[in-house]
Amino acid sequence: MRRRHHFHIDHAGHSVTATVETGRHVEVEIMIDGKETGHGTTQGDRPVSVQVQLPTDPPIPVCVRTTPGPGVPRCVLEIPDADPHVMSPRHY
Template sequence: MRQRYSFHVDWAGHSVTVNVRSGWITETELLVDGKECAFHRVHGHGSYPLTLSGQLPEDPPQPLAVTLDRTGRADHPLACVLAVAGGEQPMPEHTAR
């Protein structure tokens, strides 16, 4: 059975979203302002921690990274953290559509 997870945060006027679809193949995408800027695909349930990198569309572009890791909890098995501008911010989980 395929599982879906979605994490989202608004940061400095930008939307940052991470979507995970796991099953026989696990696909993880990083969206900034609704545009895909990183994608990872692996057979199986994925290996964690997993870090995807992108950038905020500013002048000059500002780099960011999101890291997914297992929590060990059945109710929320993944956690996601946004690293940008020298700091880190947990990304809340949302119901995937």
């Protein structure tokens, strides 16, 4: 059974949202400031990392690491030279 989960965090004045669709194949979509900027897939409960950039001057490369399971998925925003930031679940 497929299910959608949403996660969000604000960082450096930008909105970062992850949509994780679980099931046999896991699909992860990353949006920054409302625009789709990255996409990744995996199978089962394997983690997936999606590399994107925050549109700052200069752009900041970041990674959204998603762990689909077991259980409820989790998303973390990884920024170079900083501790990872846990993204909050959003219920739509």
